[in-house]
Amino acid sequence: MHRKKPFSNKQKKKQLQVKREKKRGDTGSGHGSQNASVERTVGRDGQSDTSDSETTDISRINQPGTRDSRHDHNRFRLHFEKESKEEVEKRKKIAREKILQAVPERDLEMDIKDIYPEDQGLDFPQRPSWNYGMRREELSRKEKKAFDEFLEALHSKNPPNSLSHFEHNLETWRQLWRVLEMSDVILLILDIRHPVLQFPPALYHYITGELLKQVIVVLNKIDLCPAPLVLAWKHYLTNRFPNLQCVCFTSHPGQPYSTLFQKKRMRRKGGWSQAGGPIHILRACQEITAGKVDLSSWEKKIQRDASVIGNDGEWCDDGTEPVLMEHHTDVAMELHSPTQELYKDGVLTLGCIGFPNVGKSSVLNSLVGRKVVSVSRTPGHTKYFQTYYLTPTVKLCDCPGLVFPSRVSKQLQILAGIYPVSQLQEPYSSVGYLCERTPFLSTLKLTHPEQSADTLHTPDTHKWTAWDVCEAWAERRGYKTAKAARNDAYRAANSLLRLATDGRLCLCLWPPGYTQNKDKWESHPHLAEIIALQGRSPAGEENGERDEDDEESSSEPEEEGDRDADDDEDADGDDEDDSVRSDKKDKAYRLNMFGLLGENECESESFLFPGISACLG
Numbered sequence: 001m002h003r004k005k006p007f008s009n010k011q012k013k014k015q016l017q018v019k020r021e022k023k024r025g026d027t028g029s030g031h032g033s034q035n036a037s038v039e040r041t042v043g044r045d046g047q048s049d050t051s052d053s054e055t056t057d058i059s060r061i062n063q064p065g066t067r068d069s070r071h072d073h074n075r076f077r078l079h080f081e082k083e084s085k086e087e088v089e090k091r092k093k094i095a096r097e098k099i100l101q102a103v104p105e106r107d108l109e110m111d112i113k114d115i116y117p118e119d120q121g122l123d124f125p126q127r128p129s130w131n132y133g134m135r136r137e138e139l140s141r142k143e144k145k146a147f148d149e150f151l152e153a154l155h156s157k158n159p160p161n162s163l164s165h166f167e168h169n170l171e172t173w174r175q176l177w178r179v180l181e182m183s184d185v186i187l188l189i190l191d192i193r194h195p196v197l198q199f200p201p202a203l204y205h206y207i208t209g210e211l212l213k214q215v216i217v218v219l220n221k222i223d224l225c226p227a228p229l230v231l232a233w234k235h236y237l238t239n240r241f242p243n244l245q246c247v248c249f250t251s252h253p254g255q256p257y258s259t260l261f262q263k264k265r266m267r268r269k270g271g272w273s274q275a276g277g278p279i280h281i282l283r284a285c286q287e288i289t290a291g292k293v294d295l296s297s298w299e300k301k302i303q304r305d306a307s308v309i310g311n312d313g314e315w316c317d318d319g320t321e322p323v324l325m326e327h328h329t330d331v332a333m334e335l336h337s338p339t340q341e342l343y344k345d346g347v348l349t350l351g352c353i354g355f356p357n358v359g360k361s362s363v364l365n366s367l368v369g370r371k372v373v374s375v376s377r378t379p380g381h382t383k384y385f386q387t388y389y390l391t392p393t394v395k396l397c398d399c400p401g402l403v404f405p406s407r408v409s410k411q412l413q414i415l416a417g418i419y420p421v422s423q424l425q426e427p428y429s430s431v432g433y434l435c436e437r438t439p440f441l442s443t444l445k446l447t448h449p450e451q452s453a454d455t456l457h458t459p460d461t462h463k464w465t466a467w468d469v470c471e472a473w474a475e476r477r478g479y480k481t482a483k484a485a486r487n488d489a490y491r492a493a494n495s496l497l498r499l500a501t502d503g504r505l506c507l508c509l510w511p512p513g514y515t516q517n518k519d520k521w522e523s524h525p526h527l528a529e530i531i532a533l534q535g536r537s538p539a540g541e542e543n544g545e546r547d548e549d550d551e552e553s554s555s556e557p558e559e560e561g562d563r564d565a566d567d568d569e570d571a572d573g574d575d576e577d578d579s580v581r582s583d584k585k586d587k588a589y590r591l592n593m594f595g596l597l598g599e600n601e602c603e604s605e606s607f608l609f610p611g612i613s614a615c616l617g
């Protein structure tokens, strides 16, 4: 068998860096190259911050980024509280020792009250009152003081280590304030796999009760979730929050394998303009604006976008239609009336807000019908809010992702994609959390590190720890440490977590009562609508033929999905995981839209998973 060459993370990062510089036209010896390395900021654990990326058709004036020396580009980074060394070590030890056990089915059910208990003061920082007579510095000081008081109150009500990771960067909260102030209607984007983690009731009550604005919840990435579960979540949220408009959305309809082939398919098959759900967002806006804004241009745009995709599914846009972008200076951000009149100048402003990585930028691109903002699998990619005119009467505003304080476990948070995986100090416990809820053995086809070669064909009776899983995955993928050429468990853990956040190892939470009512949701009369939106046929097969190119194999092992930092998806190449690629060729995988879960295989495994049926749509 061909053995992969040991390839360390450090070497890989260097290789990626050279690749990026080449792409930018740097030869490695000139001035540009020097700047690139100097300008990149070094974060915690020596990780490079390379999150800047630009779309070619839009000029960004005054946009903070690595090439603009007027701005401190650290200013908009995600800030999470650092965990103590003891805490990290304790979790590592558990990951090495605790035997993984499949959790009972009901444990996948999660209520919003579990995540945001009402009596724990799980509020979010709000902008203190201000007036035009205040100087900027005075306002900044006041905001900082209010933020510190917020943190103090939060910690006084919640014991140490009981809170989730949450955003500690006041600059990012300032951007949320600004987006909430300038928007007429808020699009709160949630990832359908775990919407309950990303719906802070305090935010909803603030927008509807204090700002007196309407919220449209966009249940995004429905291509990654079984249709009955989508329906159940939608029902749960609208039941609990009756003033909520709730729409389902996917930027990648008919692409059950998520990002695996994204780049090729996007280009070939209508790309952003083929998203499922823009019409439903329009309908919700029409209901909210009740004729106060002329939205006919939007409706026409949707029809036009649909018509330029020919019968063969080919996208005919040449991408030259300009999209007007507005830049907002810091001054405008700080001194803007919170009580701005609604629908100013006959324009509806839609603010896209949500947690990192839920797909806000993708929703925006899908509404526009082409790429205007860069999209990345690394959370915290959007750093600064920007607005784009969808039509002359509809403006979209993209906001950086924000993590609100909650009581969710950090392991689950990481699996929900809020934390850049490459910066995790301890990824193993999240791997353990994932493995206890997904059929990892059959999916990843792992061999226990202690299983000897001559017993490979006998059933594996070994007990698994999270560490074992990482070791076995490292063995399978050929991840080796540079010096000793031992299995690189850290890199393997990162790889597994990326598979999870990308939806390739799919973990979906369930709303309360789902276990009991599964039959009801599986035969619900509205199921067909969701399936159509997902771009699937009722039988669970994808719509459209799979392209030959999709099967092509190209990437070197070292190019697989370890793109840590600067990973503007449309700009980079295919990063598909080799073993996942070969798995795709299985018939079972083709038929099962959550094929990585391999339902056809898991029954033969000794490690059975209750969650599996949730993911089989």
Ligand SMILES: Nc1nc2c(ncn2[C@@H]2O[C@H](COP(=O)(O)OP(=O)(O)OP(=O)(O)O)[C@@H](O)[C@H]2O)c(=O)[nH]1
Binding pocket: 220, 221, 222, 223, 224, 249, 250, 251, 252, 258, 259, 354, 355, 356, 357, 358, 359, 360, 361, 362, 363, 374, 375, 376, 377, 378, 379, 380, 381, 382, 383, 399, 400, 401, 402, 503, 569
């Ligand atoms: N399968 C699937 N993946 C999606 C969808 N929408 C977005 N993604 C992926 O989710 C990841 C994050 O998407 P973004 O649009 O950058 O998310 P964001 O909320 O703007 O992220 P931040 O910049 O961190 O705030 C990317 O890998 C996208 O390809 C979707 O509808 N389906």
